[in-house]
Amino acid sequence: MVFSSAVFLFYFLPGFLLLYYLLPWKNTVLLAGSLLFYAWGEPRFVPLLLLSAFLNYSVGYLIARAGPRRKALLVTGVVLNLAMLGYYKYLGFFAGILNGLGLREGALPAIVLPLGISFFVFQGISYLVDVYRRDITAQSSFLRFAMYKAMFPQLIAGPIVRYSQIAAEVDHRSLTNARIWMGFRLFVLGLAQKVLIANNVALAADRIFAVDPSQLDAASAWMGVACYSIQILFDFAGYSTMAIGIGHMLGFTYPPNFNRPYSATSITDFWRRWHISLSSWFRDYLYIPLGGNRASPVRTYFNLALVFFLCGLWHGAASTFVIWGLWHGALLVLERLGGARLLARLPASLAQAWTLLCVMIGWVFFRAENVPYALKYLGSMAGIHGESALLHTWRLDMQGTSLTALVVGIVLACWRLRAPAQPAATRMPAVLVHGGHLVWTAALSLLCIASLAAGTYNPFIYFRF
16 A cells, blocks of 8 residues: 555545544554554565564663663664565575575575565664663553554655654654644645656656667657656655655654755765655764764775665665665765865856766666666767667657656756745735645645546555665
8 A cells, every 4th residue: 555546545544544533542543554554565574564563672672671781682683683674685686696606506485575674674773772872761662662663654665763753752742733734735745746746757767768778869868867866756755745744644753854855066965865864874873883984084985885885785685776875975985085175166056967967877777677777778878879779769758747747846856946035024924824725735636636547656666675
């Protein structure tokens, strides 16, 4: 079940919210609703989700009460979490590498990747580390902890919500009409990002990336990666906005996950804006413990490279994701070596254009099925073709709705807003502000319903991570 499906929008969410608001046992209702939400698509992995909750609850409880064995318990808990992730996500990948090196033979049985495992494993690790550091108090109730681990708004594709960020709201949260209305507006905004922009540009991106790159002219190759760049931003940012909106409707404050990343003027700035919950997780639980930028320059560069190697691997067990991560790590090292100072001296528009170019080159590897395809695609972007290649033009794949969504998406994503401060005397009356919110929320809702009725739905990209 996904947020942009008719089942969720017209059956699950209204029914769940009705029970959540009417019944006094909100944590129990949220846990039961979350397990039903997860079981809708992955019933076989509900026990795994509950096992993960029990594992982290138990180890966290022991860490909070242990003496000298606290560190050993932390290491045990982290290793068990990583073993769970490693088995389901990386066993086949590393077995293939060993096969290629001649160190083993035969293929492993197919292993199905549980939905959201990368997210709830990182959730568990952050909880254990925070308990170990005494940044938080271990949760004493398994029901409340399981509710936190299974919360359906952020369970499948984030944002990665740390227990420390909502600890007070797990035990007590306030619900007001204003907060519920704000949450609903955010949900509709995220739904519009997904349905009206991401879904429409996805049609063209999928068609162009389905063509042999050697048959693409440069314009088509650039159009394909432009469509994918807008698709992945509004697909993932739309999901995160919907999750944050539902969180508000339930009384939770989830962390922001996107802040106009395509307006960034450096790769460093990009990673402060893109998938913020993941980049901050790697910063706080890996980069800083490794020494961060407090060590020697060489060690700092190594730390950056390692973090982004693992960031790429987190996204997928494939060499394309590893290269994507190392590409960003290398760009960050170059900025540390002086590139950041050079970018700071450029006009903001040029620095933004350079950053976006680097990001789009990385997206080619992120989207490609394999490395040879990615390299051929980059060659097409550079205008390199065989003499006998039958060139494929982007106009074959761009419908009017896709082109409109692409233009709107580019403007919304890349326009560097500079809103002037509004004097108090000229501020709009509250009734007009609320009326404007009502009008645009209703308009976007109707457009999304019409688009979904027309069959433009497709799955969220980050569901496979």
